[in-house]
Structure formats: C-alpha cells, structure tokens
Amino acid sequence: xxxxxxxxxxxxxxxxxxxxxxxxxxxxxxxxxxxxxxxxxxxxxxxxxxxxxxxxxxxxxxxxxxxxxxxxxxxxxxxxxxxxxxxxxxxxxxxxxxxxxxxxxxxxxxxxxxx
Amino acid sequence: xxxxxxxxxxxxxxxxxxxxxxxxxxxxxxxxxxxxxxxxxxxxxxxxxxxxxxxxxxxxxxxxxxxxxxxxxxxxxxxxxxxxxxxxxxxxxxxxxxxxxxxxxxxxxxx
Numbered sequence: 371x372x373x374x375x376x377x378x379x380x381x382x383x384x385x386x387x388x389x390x391x392x393x394x395x396x397x398x399x400x401x402x403x404x405x406x407x408x409x410x411x412x413x414x415x416x417x418x419x420x421x422x423x424x425x426x427x428x429x430x431x432x433x434x435x436x437x438x439x440x441x442x443x444x445x446x447x448x449x450x451x452x453x454x455x456x457x458x459x460x461x462x463x464x465x466x467x468x469x470x471x472x473x474x475x476x477x478x479x480x481x482x483x484x485x
Numbered sequence: 486x487x488x489x490x491x492x493x494x495x496x497x498x499x500x501x502x503x504x505x506x507x508x509x510x511x512x513x514x515x516x517x518x519x520x521x522x523x524x525x526x527x528x529x530x531x532x533x534x535x536x537x538x539x540x541x542x543x544x545x546x547x548x549x550x551x552x553x554x555x556x557x558x559x560x561x562x563x564x565x566x567x568x569x570x571x572x573x574x575x576x577x578x579x580x581x582x583x584x585x586x587x588x589x590x591x592x593x594x595x596x
Contacts, residue, residue, distance in 0.1 A: 372528060403583070411571065413586035426583070461528065465582055470517040471536060472582045478528040 373397070374477035376462050377444075381482045383452045391480040392444040395464030402445050403474055404437060407459040416460075419445065420468065452484040487512045491574050491587035499595055504561040506590045508574030511555065516579040518550055520559045523571045523589070532572075533559070564594045 375394040383389045395402050404416040417427035419439040427437075434453075439445040449456055459481050463474035488511040498504045508518075517536055521529040535541040535548040535557065542548075545562040557576075561568060571591050575584040 372530070374528070376528075401582075405584075411588045413584075415583060418583065463529075468582055470577050470580050470582055471534075473519065473531055473534060474582060474584060475531070476521075476529040 372475045372477060374462055374464050374475055376460075376477035376480050378480060379478065381480055382485065383482070384485050385453060386451050388448060388450060389452045389456070389482055389484070390446055390448040391460055391482070392446050393462030393464075393477060394444045395439075395462070396475055399464035399466055399475070401465040401468055401472070402439050403463045403465070404447050405461045405463065407461055407479070409458070413461075416447070425468075449482075452482075454484050457482055457484045487515065487576060487578075487585040489574055489576050489585050489587040491572075491590050493590060494588075495591040495593070497593045497595060498564055500565060501563050504564045504568075504592055504594070506559045506561075506572050506574075506592070508557045508559075508576075508587055509555050510557070510574075510576045510585075512576075512578070513552060513555055514579060515552075515576045517577040517582065518548070518557045519575045519577075519584070520546065520548055521573040521575055522568075523573060525570075529573065561592075564592070566594045566596055568592065569594050 373396040403418045406414045437447045459479045463476045520532045533543040533548045571589040574587040
C-alpha cells in the first residue's frame with residue numbers, strides 16, 4: 371500500500387478562490403509528481419520535483435498554478451484563482467528516483483470541485 | 486507525443502474467469518510499462534511493471550509486452566469482485582519515469 375499522504379480528501383471552492391492541497395511523499399522519496407485526472411479519466415502531468423527543485427512543469431502550471439516541495443514540510447499545489455475547468459482529482463506521486471525503472475507511488479488524491 | 490490507448494473501455498467478467506485488457510502505445514522507443522488499478526475515487530495501486538518483451542507475472546496479474554507491435558496487455562487470473570476497478574496502462578520513456586496514461590478500462594467482476 372502506498373504511503374503517500376494527500377490532504378484534504380475533498381476541496382470545494384468558488385470560482386476565483388484559491389485552492390491549496392498538500393502531499394507528504396513516501397519517506398526517502400526525493401521525487402514528487404503532480405497529475406490532474408479529469409472526469410473523462412484523462413491524466414495531465416502538471417509538475418515534478420527532485421528534492422526542492424522543479425524539474426519540469428507545463429504552461430498551465432506556470433500561470434495559475436504554483437507548487438513547492440520545501441524541505442521538512444509537505445509539498446503543496448495551489449491554484450491561485452480557481453476555474454470550473456479545474457474541477458478534477460489531483461494526484462501526487464513519489465518515487466525513489468527519476469529513472470525509467472523507478473515506480474511512481476500515488477496518494478489517494480484531492481478531489482477539487484469548483485462551483 | 487506519446488499516445489496510449491486502452492481497450493475495451495469496459496469489461497464484465499464472471500468471478501473466476503480470465504480477464505484480458507489491452508493497451509497500445511505510439512512511441513516504439515518507450516521502455517517502461519506499468520499497469521495500475523484505481524478503485525472508485527481512490528489513488529492508484531501499481532500491479533505490475535514490465536521493461537522488456539515477454540511476460541511478467543505478479544501474483545494473479547500477468548503483463549505481456551510486444552514492443553514491435555506497440556502492445557502491452559494485462560491478464561487477471563481468477564478475478565474476484567474486489568478486483569472491480571479502473572485499470573490504467575502507463576508508459577514512460579527510457580531513462581525517465583514521467584508517465585503517460587491511457588484512459589483506462591473499467592472492469593466489473595460479477596459474483
């Protein structure tokens with residue numbers, strides 16, 4: 371069973387509001403990924419980190435989304451101004467490394483609903 | 486850009502009968518393939534990882550990879566109702582574990 375912990379489980383926000391979700395990676399895993407899973411089961415990569423450094427992020431993340439993985443604190447993903455299209459399941463995953471053979475272990479996700 | 490397609494979209498099997506799920510991918514240089522399972526509104530559980538052509542078994546789950554045909558499959562032996570879930574195929578390139586997912590197969594195992 372995965373030991374990646376995501377909070378909160380559910381998040382409800384109005385349009386324009388900030389939405390913040392947190393992730394505690396599995397102990398000893400320096401790599402963290404964030405994915406968005408929409409209602410059509412489409413997965414979108416958002417951003418990844420190795421230790422505290424951003425490795426790769428998509429354009430969407432660069433504009434309204436912000437994320438960080440400070441040392442000794444949970445990682446977080448924040449949407450500055452929520453839009454209806456942001457309603458989705460946000461999944462955090464951690465991994466021992468970035469190599470192709472390194473498995474991503476996922477948390478249970480944060481279900482965001484933007485009214 | 487990698488495209489991953491899964492079939493069928495949904496599958497119903499009787500308890501104990503073999504369940505077979507398919508996944509095709511577009512980038513033949515991909516090296517790393519995983520099957521995940523997602524129970525309703527929950528996180529993803531990795532079932533089996535396969536990195537070379539052939540077969541890989543993890544308990545009741547067996548993956549078959551044929552990179553020449555751009556195809557990877559998952560076979561579930563003696564499925565139980567508790568195996569009812571969405572099964573996701575995930576592909577990553579050589580040397581990097583950033584995953585591209587298919588849209589999943591919804592499996593229902595009837596008692």
